[in-house]
Amino acid sequence: MVNVTINGISIAVPEGFTVMQAAKAAGFEITSLCSHPDLKVRDNCKVCMVDINGELKTACAETVTSDMVVNTYSPEIITARQKNLKKILSVHPQDCLNCARNLNCELQNLANTLLIREFSNRPLQIPKDRSTPSLVRDMSKCTLCQRCVEVCNDIQTVGALEVANGIVQTVDGLLLAETNCVVCGQCALACPVGAIVENEEMDKFLAAVADPDKIVITQIAPAVRVAVAEAVGMPTGSLDMLKFVAGLKMLGFDYVFHTNFTADLTILEEGNELLKRLQTGGTLPMITSCSPGWINFIETFYPDKLDHLSTCKSPQQMFGALAKTYWAEKMGIDPAKIYSVSIMPCTAKKFEAARPEMNSSGYQDVDLVLTVRELGKLFRMEPIDFDKLAPANFDSLLGAYTGAAVIFGASGGVMEAALRTVYEVVTGETLEDVNFNVCRGFEGMKEAEVDLAGTKVKVAVANSLGNARKIMDDIKAGTSPYHFIEVMCCPGGCIGGGGQPIPSTIEKRKERIDAIYAEDAGEPLRKSHENPEVKFLYEDFLHEPLGHKSHELLHTHYHPQKQ
Ligand code: SF4
Ligand code: SF4
Ligand code: SF4
Ligand code: FES
Structure with missing residues (x-):
């Protein structure tokens, strides 16, 4: 000391x-x-x-x-x-009134704290970069702190940003979409000001709600549950989910569902895919595919290793495809009238929803992705006292979930959820203790060996793209000892996604992880295969995991990008 x-x-x-x-x-x-x-x-x-x-x-x-x-x-x-x-x-635009970081900006706070009232001002004139569907860069607001450069180069190892000639820029001054950027949004979380922000699309939601011909539905991602409280000024994890549903209905959503439903479904499809690969000598290690920033990364940097990815779509896209097919049919609704909005912790989800292959319903499966930050802004337009709201239930057919789906939001959660199900499927025995603590925690890499009725399965969990790169380099070198790997693009998993509330420091991410596991522990059902609505979906519509309908709606192919 x-x-x-x-x-x-x-x-x-x-x-x-x-x-x-x-x-x-x-x-x-x-x-x-x-x-x-x-x-x-x-x-x-x-x-x-x-x-x-x-x-x-x-x-x-x-x-x-x-x-x-x-x-x-x-x-x-x-x-x-x-x-x-x-x-x-002196060179900063005075744009606070129409800036995405208004009221959550470190520079604005600082100017107020230091009682800055007058200063000479000749703002930089730099056009905004709107080249990706996920992020908007306005370098006239850049304070040259270089936080984004460190995050992009050292933590994510993407290398889309650089310091050159005394300024912070994209590599070679290209548009962001022309670089190797995977639109993870970690730079936006780190930026103290509005120089890199999510592509705000709240106006599209408001227009859809105002359109009497549209039926506006939503899905909420697992990692949104705990962080949304922060976006409305409450402590992490403290917003009661059924009051949250009531709040979403007040905003104008006609039906409120849960991406947790398709997280459980993912486990059934992905778990069976893993078993099939183990039994038939398929490509191993198999790697999870629910994180779209990670998909962009492997498509960009390891295009010859795409066969290692599970063919499962992400839970967001599985939901989008089912909502405009199965659910629309069950409800007797014309899918053309459905406007499907997902509320996500992630900026890369905006990119994913816009991918041309994500239209297996015959329409764009997910019409609009709003980040948690955008949802927080919508809630603040008409401030709601959530304590006073009467709770409302998630809507049925695509709304039930288990604790296994809840933990998808934390690094290691998909792996743990898969192990809970795969263990029971393979051994035929009841898994008494569902807690695979070895998968949990904030560390960038975790590994374990699981005994499945005599077969030892080696698994690993990596979060952040820097750790994903290490995993991929081992696969490329032929030295990877694993059978199944979970990769999440963002440090800590989706609880640290690029669309989550700011600040998203490590301390804050750890709080969100704790809130997620507390929720899981309180769920009456904690294994994906016990989800009653998922069981019904198979009986009524899909018939079996990896079957014909699943392949049509729930699986996809990946394509090399850029480079
Ligand atoms: S970055 Fe901050 S200070 Fe600059 S315009 Fe936006 S809110 Fe105002
Ligand atoms: S979004 Fe991610 S990959 Fe793109 S510049 Fe920002 S940190 Fe780098
Ligand atoms: S984090 Fe934001 S303010 Fe800092 S260098 Fe990057 S763009 Fe500029
Ligand atoms: S906070 Fe110390 S130099 Fe910027």
């Missing part, structure tokens, strides 16, 4: 702490812009100036030493911070 004095308070902090961390431990939050709790120190905004032993220095970049004396507040310090912030603001 190291002893430092901060604003006259003596405190012992761990060695290696920055002055900013030590000040926080002593109760003083220092203003900052470029620093981020999960990323490297950049030391480029200079709005965290403090007095260290009589000299003005940046608190994020200085490491504590013993007997250091720090002051975080004086007229001289505030003036230095204001001066540095005004330099950033």
Whole structure:
């Protein structure tokens, strides 16, 4: 431990702490812009100036030493911070009123905190990049913090962004869609301002609700359940799901379903696909296919390894195909009138829904994808007191789910859900303890060996594309020891998806993971094959996993992209 004095308070902090961390431990939050709790120190905004032993220095970049004396507040310090912030603001557009980050922007907060009222302003004029269906880049708002570059290059290993000639840009200044970007949206989560944001499409939802000829239905992804509370200003995981359904109906949705339903269905299809590959010598390891950022990644960087992917569509797309076929038929509704909206933790889902092959119903299977952040904005248009709302049930036929589907939202959840079902199918025995703790947690890589009636099955779980790359390099080298691998594009899984509420720090992602497993533990049914509506779907319509109808509606093919 190291002893430092901060604003006259003596405190012992761990060695290696920055002055900013030590000040926080002593109760003083220092203003900052470029620093981020999960990323490297950049030391480029200079709005965290403090007095260290009589000299003005940046608190994020200085490491504590013993007997250091720090002051975080004086007229001289505030003036230095204001001066540095005004330099950033001098080229920043004053667009707060029509900015996607309005009221959730670190620069806006900082200007308010530091009492900036007047400054000279000649904003940069840079056209917006709207080349992908998922993200919008407005580099006139960039503060050059470089957080996005680190996330894209070091964590996701995609390399779509770079620092060149003193600015942050896409590689070679291309449009985002022309780079290898997989539209994961992790850069948007890291960005302190509105320079990279989700492609907002709330207006399309409002237009659909206003159209009397449209029947507007929705599906909510597993990872939305816990994070949506944050988007409406409540603690993580605290929004009662049945009140959430009531809120969605108030917004104008005619039917509210759950992607959890097709998450359970995915387990039946994917579990049987794995068994078939094990029994018939099919391509192994088989890798999960529900994360569209991951699909973009393997299609871009490992196009000759696509046969390792499960042919299952993602739960979002399975739902979209079933809603406009099976459900429409059951309800006697013309599928042309159905406007299918999914609420997702993910920006890559917007890209996935727009893929030309995702139309096995004869229509675009999912018409619109809204992120959790966009849904939060819709809810704030007509603020709802969820406590006072009468609960409403999910609609039937595509609305029932088990705890196995709930955990799809966390890294390792798909693997655990699959093991719960595959174990019972293979052994014919009841799995008494359904908790595969080895699959859980935030670590980037997890592995296990499961005994299935004498057959040892080696499984691995990877989250973030950097870890997916390691898995793929082993497969390419022929050294992968696994039979089944779960890959999720985003750190922590979908709870850390690019469309989730900001902040999405590691601490926040861990809270969401805890909330997910707490929900699973409280579910009366916790194995996908026990889902009563999934059982009925097979009896009534699909007949068997991997059967003809499943292949038509629930499975797909992958294609090499770019490069
Ligand atoms: S990025 Fe922040 S400061 Fe800039 S226009 Fe948007 S809300 Fe305002
Ligand atoms: S969306 Fe993902 S891949 Fe694309 S630039 Fe951002 S971090 Fe990189
Ligand atoms: S785009 Fe955002 S995250 Fe990237 S450097 Fe600019 S301000 Fe920072
Ligand atoms: S927060 Fe310290 S230099 Fe940016």
